[in-house]
Amino acid sequence: MQAKQDFVSSLVALALILGWLWLTVSIDLSFSSDLETFSGPRAYPRVLLGLALVFNLVILGRAWLQWRAAAGEPQDEVSTPGRGKVVAAAAVLIAFVLLLEPAGYILTMLPLLIAVAWLFGARRPVIVIGVSLLLMLTCLVAFRFGLNTVLPEGIFAIDTLV
Amino acid sequence: MHAIIDTLANLPDLVGLTQITVLVIGVAVGVVIGALPGVGPLLGTVMAVPFTFGMDPVSSLALLMGIYQGGSYGGALSASIVGIPGTPMAAATMLDARPMAVAGRASEAVTLSTIGSSFGGIVSALVLIAVAPSLATIALKFGPAETAALALLGLTTLGALAGGSPVRGWLMGMFGLLIATIGLDPVTGVSRFTFGSVYLDSGLTLVPLLVGLFGISEVLIQLERPVRAKDATTNVAASIAAFRSVIVRPINYLRSSLTGVFIGILPGVGGVTASFLAYRFAMPFRKKADPEFGRGNPDGVVASETANSAVTGGALIPMLALSIPGDPIVAVLMGGLMLQGIAPGPRLFLNHPEVVQGVFAVFLLGAIVLLPIGLIFIRAIVHILRLPQWSIMASVVMISMIGTYSVSRQILDLAALLVFGAIGYVLRKGNYPLSPVVIGFVLGPIFEANYRRTGLISQGDLLGYIATRPITMAVLAAVVVAIVLPLVRPRVTKPQVGADSAG
Numbered sequence: 001m002q003a004k005q006d007f008v009s010s011l012v013a014l015a016l017i018l019g020w021l022w023l024t025v026s027i028d029l030s031f032s033s034d035l036e037t038f039s040g041p042r043a044y045p046r047v048l049l050g051l052a053l054v055f056n057l058v059i060l061g062r063a064w065l066q067w068r069a070a071a072g073e074p075q076d077e078v079s080t081p082g083r084g085k086v087v088a089a090a091a092v093l094i095a096f097v098l099l100l101e102p103a104g105y106i107l108t109m110l111p112l113l114i115a116v117a118w119l120f121g122a123r124r125p126v127i128v129i130g131v132s133l134l135l136m137l138t139c140l141v142a143f144r145f146g147l148n149t150v151l152p153e154g155i156f157a158i159d160t161l162v
Numbered sequence: 163m164h165a166i167i168d169t170l171a172n173l174p175d176l177v178g179l180t181q182i183t184v185l186v187i188g189v190a191v192g193v194v195i196g197a198l199p200g201v202g203p204l205l206g207t208v209m210a211v212p213f214t215f216g217m218d219p220v221s222s223l224a225l226l227m228g229i230y231q232g233g234s235y236g237g238a239l240s241a242s243i244v245g246i247p248g249t250p251m252a253a254a255t256m257l258d259a260r261p262m263a264v265a266g267r268a269s270e271a272v273t274l275s276t277i278g279s280s281f282g283g284i285v286s287a288l289v290l291i292a293v294a295p296s297l298a299t300i301a302l303k304f305g306p307a308e309t310a311a312l313a314l315l316g317l318t319t320l321g322a323l324a325g326g327s328p329v330r331g332w333l334m335g336m337f338g339l340l341i342a343t344i345g346l347d348p349v350t351g352v353s354r355f356t357f358g359s360v361y362l363d364s365g366l367t368l369v370p371l372l373v374g375l376f377g378i379s380e381v382l383i384q385l386e387r388p389v390r391a392k393d394a395t396t397n398v399a400a401s402i403a404a405f406r407s408v409i410v411r412p413i414n415y416l417r418s419s420l421t422g423v424f425i426g427i428l429p430g431v432g433g434v435t436a437s438f439l440a441y442r443f444a445m446p447f448r449k450k451a452d453p454e455f456g457r458g459n460p461d462g463v464v465a466s467e468t469a470n471s472a473v474t475g476g477a478l479i480p481m482l483a484l485s486i487p488g489d490p491i492v493a494v495l496m497g498g499l500m501l502q503g504i505a506p507g508p509r510l511f512l513n514h515p516e517v518v519q520g521v522f523a524v525f526l527l528g529a530i531v532l533l534p535i536g537l538i539f540i541r542a543i544v545h546i547l548r549l550p551q552w553s554i555m556a557s558v559v560m561i562s563m564i565g566t567y568s569v570s571r572q573i574l575d576l577a578a579l580l581v582f583g584a585i586g587y588v589l590r591k592g593n594y595p596l597s598p599v600v601i602g603f604v605l606g607p608i609f610e611a612n613y614r615r616t617g618l619i620s621q622g623d624l625l626g627y628i629a630t631r632p633i634t635m636a637v638l639a640a641v642v643v644a645i646v647l648p649l650v651r652p653r654v655t656k657p658q659v660g661a662d663s664a665g
Contacts, residue, residue, distance in 0.1 A: 002593075009592040013333075020340065020355075027354050041347035041354060044610055045340060052336035058329050082386030089385055090584070093378070096563065097576045105564075112563075113556045119385060120552035131553055139560055147201070147209050149568045 003070050006063035013056050021049045085119050092116070104154020109136045177523045181224045184217070185528055188228020189535050195229065196236020197248045199373045199558075200565025203233020207494045211501070219502040220520035224528070226498045227474075227521075230491055231283055231528045234433065234471050235536060238275035238463075242268060243543055244558050246377040250368055251433035251470035253376070253600050254441045258455065258462030265458055269400030272543055274460055276536030277404055278415065278467035283529025285419035286426070286475025291522045294479050294511075302484070304428050306615035307628060311637035312428065313609035316435045318644035319442040320598040331598045334589070338602020339609075341366060348611040349618070361574045369569050370578035371603055375596050377562040378583025381555055383590055388551060401537070407460055414444050414464050422469035426476020429486050433473040434604045438597075440469030442644070471532075475525060482506050482518065 027042040092115045099108045113132035122128045143149040177185075188210070195206035206229045214222035237252030242259040255275060262271035304312075320335030321328030344355045345365030356362035408415060418440040425436035444465035445455050452459045478495070480486040485507035487493035496506055504510065504517055511518055546554070566579045586596055620627030628634050 005592065023355055028352050040614075041350050041352050044614070045343045045354065048336050048339050048343070052333055052340070055329050055333040055336065059327075059333065085385040086382050086587070089382060090580075093559075093563075093580055093583075097573065097580060100567070100576070101573055109560060109564075113560060116381075116556045116559050117552045120388075120555050122550065122552040128552075132556065135553075135557055135560055139564055143564060143568060147205060147568065149571075151564065151567075 003063055003066035007060065007067050010056055010060035010063055014053075014060065017049055017053050017056060021046065021053075024049070089116070089119055092119075100154075101152045102154055104156050105140065105151040106136065106156065107154060109139070177220065177224075177520065177527060181221050181520075181524060182527065182531075184221045185224040185228045185524060186531055186535065188225040189232040189528055189531050190228075192229035192232020192234075193236040193239070193532075193535060193539055194232075196233035196252075197239040198236075198565055199240055199246045199248050199377050199562050200369050200569065201561075202249055202369075203230050203236075204491050204494070205568070206233055207491055207498075211494065211498055214498055214501065219499070219504055219517050220524060222498050222502055223495065223521055224524045226495050227525055228528050228531075230495065231279075231471065231474055231525075231532055232535070233491075234474055235275065235279035235467070235532060238279070238467055239272060239539065239543060242271045242275065243546065244554060245380045246558060246562065247372060249433075250372055250600065250604065251437050251473075252466075253372065253434065253597055254437040254466035255463055255470070256376070257441070257466075257597060258457070258459050261453075261456070261458035262460070262463070267400065267458070268547060269540055269544060270403050270460075271463060272540050273401050273404035273537070274407060274463045275467045276533060276540065277408060278418070278464045279471040279536065280529055280533040281408065281415050282419045282422055282468035282471035283474060283532060284526065285416070286423050286472040287522065287526035287529050289420075289423050290475045290478055290525060294483055294518075300427055303633060305631075306612040306619065307631050307634040308637065309428065309431065310609055310612035310616055311634045311641065312425075312431060313435070313605045313612065315637055315641050315644065316439055316601065316605045317609065318641055319438045320601060330594050334594055334596070334598040335602040338599035338604075339606040340602075341371070341599070342603045342606030343610070348607060349614045361572070365607075366578060366603075367569065367575070368603065370566050370575050371582050372600060373562045373566050374579040374582025375586035375589075375599060377558060378579060379586030379590055379596075381559055381562075382583065382587045384551075384555060404460075407464060411461060411464060414447070414461050415468055417443060418465040418468035419472040422472025423476040425469070426473035427479050429480055429489075431608065432489055432604070433470040434600070435608075436473045437466040437470040438601055440465040446647075471529070475529075478521070478525065482510060482521065 024042055024046050027045075029040070029042060092112060096108050096112045110132055113135055114128055117128045117132060140151060143151055191210075192203055192206055195201050196203055207226050210225055210229055214225055217225070233249065234251060237247050237249030238255045238259060240246050240248040241252040241256035242263045245256065245260045247253040247256050259271040259275060262268070317335065317339075321331045342365070344362055346352070346363055347354055353363055421440040421443060422433075422436045425431050425439065426433075441455075441462055444461045448455060448459065448461065452461065455462050477487075477489060477492045481492045481496050483506075485496070485505070487496045499506055499517075504514055562579070563576060566575050567573075569575060589596060589599075616627065617624055628638070
């Protein structure tokens with residue numbers, strides 16, 4: 001199963017490398033075209049991509065051979081019991097980033113901490129909310145007064161309130 | 163030697179109770195700041211500059227250098243305990259400190275980091291005192307060709323850090339090098355892979371990459387398969403084992419210290435290069451009784467932490483002697499000196515010898531003071547290890563997000579953080595190592611800019627130009643050895659590194 005996964009991931013990597021190579025065409029050389037040796041603004045990433053292609057083909061070839069060698073053997077199914085939690089965590093993090101500036105640090109960090117705690121198995125709401133509140137406030141004070149970093153105020157900004 | 167004896171003899175006159183107090187506060191604050199992913203000693207030193215306005219020059223530098231030294235060490239704490247390097251320099255430390263912590267040797271890992279940091283700082287201070295003006299001239303001999311060759315030497319670690327498959331390490335290194343090309347071309351200024359985005363024009367920054375690749379991916383991996391650091395030994399047993407390492411592994415401590423000092427002298431190369439190079443140099447000398455590198459080898463922790471602390475002293479040499487700040491933090495230190503009306507440079511040693519000696523003394527004391535302060539933090543860490551996993555992970559998420567945001571207060575930094583977090587998760591699921599990505603990303607711009615400048619200077623005759631540069635030729639010879647040696651000696655002392663594991 002690992003060999004099959006390696007093979008598939010190498011194929012995906014191959015597609016990415018080829019796509020990236022295609023993107024190098026859009027690098028505008030303009031006045032610098034006479035500087036374009038094998039170390040120019042376009043040539044340099046192409047050299048790197050060429051090397052990446054070689055390395056990836058080696059990995060792809062090895063994975064193919066291993067997959068073929070393991071073809072007749074019973075394959076263990078890889079279980080991913082936490083995959084749902086990973087997706088949920090990703091959704092929560094994305095929501096935090098999207099809402100941080102409009103809604104502000106306080107309104108976004110507290111739900112984020114509670115959600116992360118919940119995903120990691122915390123099941124006592126009072127303790128979770130209490131600890132999350134404490135962490136959020138400690139961070140706010142530390143960054144605001146210790147490091148002089150103003151965190152997003154969001155809807156609590158003075159001009160919004162007024 | 164005379165300079166060292168002089169400085170030690172004059173210590174009581176150079177540094178009083180006020181300076182020592184300020185130094186201790188600086189080191190302690192630096193350790194905390196360094197342990198917070200995304201925050202870092204640079205932000206700490208910048209924030210501390212206003213506090214130095216009313217201080218005398220030596221106290222001012224005591225505070226700033228204390229934060230610098232403490233911060234350089236602090237990254238190892240979060241690297242060991244939660245698998246997220248608090249500073250980029252701790253990425254190499256994490257390769258072995260984290261597996262040690264997961265195996266129940268958290269105290270030993272952190273104690274080794276503390277001792278290594280202190281040792282590296284002390285050696286660095288002694289070198290600084292003894293030979294600062296002479297060593298500064300070495301920095302002047304390093305031009306673009308030499309710097310490019312040195313960056314290439316650093317890149318030879320890519321394959322060595324990838325466990326059983328160097329090819330995966332090289333592939334990830336290429337990925338890191340390619341990410342570093344996003345933005346404006348360093349020589350011509352044309353946009354590369356920016357898709358018209360102003361944010362991408364300035365290139366991706368290290369903090370979102372580092373914290374995302376290691377921090378966010380660690381959180382996601384832990385959701386699927388919780389792994390946590392623990393401490394199965396007593397503090398005393400761990401401390402004894404770690405202190406014994408100075409007697410058992412003296413060559414590693416010395417070699418890594420000198421590597422760090424040398425790399426620190428060179429402007430623009432940095433602590434990440436030093437820590438990974440020192441790690442690489444330690445690999446062929448693995449003791450049979452030790453685990454493989456990357457699976458909890460104490461030498462890996464020692465090499466990396468010793469080197470990245472030794473860099474701090476080395477970096478002061480070109481700043482003091484030549485007025486050349488080698489990295490942003492040293493630039494802040496330089497600013498701190500100038501605020502006191504003292505201009506670094508060759509005349510500093512003539513016009514303000516007492517300030518120079520004060521700097522030396524404070525730096526040496528800072529490295530010494532780091533040891534007891536670090537050991538105090540270890541006791542706190544043992545308590546942290548007992549907290550519920552959910553509270554640790556929630557704190558990690560919070561500090562990662564806010565620490566990254568605080569760098570430049572751009573929401574797109576957080577978007578980059580999440581993208582790299584997703585990439586890190588996918589790579590780890592596919593058994594691809596992450597450290598080579600960081601090395602490629604850090605060394606890529608150094609290598610590309612200097613290599614292409616060399617090409618311009620040589621006016622098309624690259625080989626002929628390099629033939630006139632003996633230092634470049636020597637470093638390139640070392641590059642060839644570093645690449646060829648593992649291939650011709652695969653069975654004798656094959657340096658095996660476990661797959662990149664932060665958990």
